[in-house]
Amino acid sequence: MIKSAVFYLCLTLLVLSCKPSKTSKLVLDTIPDPKTLGESYVSNPDNLLSDATVSTLNRDLSALDQEGTAHIDVVFVKSIGDNVPKDIAHELFRKWKIGDQKSNNGLLIFMVKDQKRIEFETGYGLEGSLPDMICRRIQEDYMIPYARNNDFDNAVLKGVDATISHLKGNASSPAEPEVQVVSPLPDQATAPGPVPVMDPGAMRPDPRPATISGENQVQPPVSSTEKTGPSGNPGGLLSILIFVFYMIFAIILGRKMTAYKFKRAWLNPFIYLMVLGPAALIIYLNLYYPTSFYDLRAFFVLCFLLWFFVNAHFLILGAILKASLKEKSRHEQYLAWRERHEPMEKIVLKLFSFPFLKAYWETYTERLKRLRYDPMDCDHCKSTMTLLDDKKEDAYLSKGQLTEEQIDAIDYDVWLCTFCNATLVLDYKNLQSTAKPCSQCHFQTMEFKKRKIMKRASSSDDGYGYEYYVCANCLFEESIKFIIPQISSSSDSSSSFSDSSSSSSDSSSSSSGGDSGGGGAGSNW
Structure with missing residues (x-):
């Protein structure tokens, strides 16, 4: 049982785990932590952002950090190979420990040029202020239109400005631009300039930059109803822990389910359905229907699926036993029904009895009573036999059978025909012995x-x-x-660790121990 549990645990963690591979570890090592550079909040290893943009970002993000509102790091790289941007963003966040340790107010804005992907990775403390929906809206309304025009400086600046405005105002949605940029002449085509914030009472204009003729024509952003592909993340650490506990319980429960018997537990498809099916469903929901309370949703979904599997099991089991035992004796029917039900009796009555299984179990118990205690007909003379009590039956049992009863290994019923004195001895093994x-x-x-x-x-x-x-x-x-x-025996190995410290000449950072559970959102441009 332990070996099987370990096998399923490893198999599931392989699906859900966000642990980086060798390739992703190399990618993580090539992206410099902003705290180790002269720039405190921007990692720009491929020089995709201009010096002026980096300077502006560092100035604005430093002020935001010193206020204690949030610590935002910005990373823009050309490529991360075949790695998933969400995974790299999550690992960078945890590696750099972005944000304050107590408030967990970190945010990582991660952009990958060749995959045309933007990821927002939020710390635990910002998941309420920056839910997935707000992160995605900032990306779609303020960043993607510029990124599609290869105007990455404005894409990052506008996205950071909108994020800061939302955090400081703690609004339900980011501030909207007031004025559209007028299209310049073809020979004067430039990227859209700064956009002022509208008055809350004013009519909402289109925040997207105007179309520019020529090679640098801006493509209209894709609306949320037109997006295809996943926009969330598979789940954070808490989701994995919830599923690991569910998986262990499901495996233990699955091994007790006997609707279908297999010589080897790992050949039982019902266990795979109980373990891998819910895992795939949770990942699908998190990717395609992201929400700020996905951990709670995962918990309730798994509880419902477990309840459903147990109920479905007994529906199938009851149908199988009724069909297969028609020609069997009452004694054989009793043993078969009890063998398939007794291992799960305590679990069912304590956890899954409502509403269907309570009635099912009452019917099952009545069936056992009828099969064991209803009057028997004598095989010789067809007269009705009498069931002897415990004292009278001892005269018809051997010394070995009496010993089996004494140690509670087997209970015997003795039926006596008073007409022809024929006896029928039936054994009922104690499944717990x-x-x-x-x-x-x-x-x-x-x-x-x-x-x-x-x-x-x-x-x-x-x-x-x-x-x-x-x-x-x-x-x-x-x-x-x-x-x-x-x-x-494991070979002794020693390794030395050297402590290193880095300081920024331009500003100080409060990033000292933040963590992320995988919150945030991602978009493609």
């Missing part, structure tokens, strides 16, 4: 007594020991040897 069949008397009376280690395992050799069993019926003793695997 640990007693094993004895190799000498063949009754299920072999009980575990003790476990003794004879040699402990070392780094150079296996260990071993014995488990001792004694038969409660014939007193036969048996010892079974077990092996303790050799302790794996």
Whole structure:
């Protein structure tokens, strides 16, 4: 069971984990942390932004940081290879620890030129002020129109300005531009200039820059209804933790589900459906229907899916048993129904009884009572037989059978025909008993007594020991040897770490320990 749980855990974490690969680690190492450069808030390794833009950004973002409102880092690179921008943005945020440790007020604006992608990665403390919807709107209304025209300086400046305006005003949406830029003559085509903020009572104009003729013609941005492809993120650390706990519980539950039996647990498709199906659904919802409360949504979705799977299991199981046991005896039917239901009885009654399974379980319990205690007909004379009580039945049981009852391994029912004196002895095994069949008397009376280690395992050799069993019926003793695997030795290695400190000559930063759960949004231009 433990091996299977580990297997499914590794398989799921492979799907959900945001841990960087070797390739992404190389990419992370090539992007300089702004705190280690003369520029405190902008990482511009490929010089895609002009010096004037970098200077303006550092000035504005430093003031915002010193006020304690937010710490915003801007990164613009040519390429990150085949890596996913959202993953790189998340790892950069965690590596650089953007934002204050207590308030988690960090924001990373990450742009990748060759993938034409913008990502906003927010710290935990900004998820309320900058929900996914606001991040995406800033990207679409203030950044994408300029980026499509290769005017990256204005794309970043306008996006940062809109973000700062929203944070300072704590509005429900970013401030809107008031005036459209008038299209210049073809020989004087320039990028749109600064756009003043409109009066809240004024009519909302189109915030997009005007169309420019010639090679640098600005393309209209794609509306939210026209976008295709994912715009959210697969989920943060909390989503992964929620799913890991769900997965462990689902695997344990799935192993107890017996509608379909398989020799090897990993061949059971029902377990994969319970584990990988919900994982794919949660990732799909987070990517295509992002929301600021995706962790809470993941929790409720997983709870509902678990409830659904358990209910569906018993619907299928009941139908299978009814169809397959028609020609079986009452005793065989009883054993089959109980074997398939008893392992999940406590879990069902405590967690999943409402509303369907409560009624289902009552019907199942009544079925067992009828199968075991309804009057039996004698096979010889067809007369009605009588079920003997515990005291009277002892006269019809052997010494071994009485011992099995005494150690609670098997319970026997004895039916007596008062007309022809024929008897019928039926056995009902205790599914919770640990007693094993004895190799000498063949009754299920072999009980575990003790476990003794004879040699402990070392780094150079296996260990071993014995488990001792004694038969409660014939007193036969048996010892079974077990092996303790050799302790794996790991080579000692030492590594030295050097502390380094960096300072900025232009400004000081409050970035000291922020973290992100994957909040924010992304857009393509």
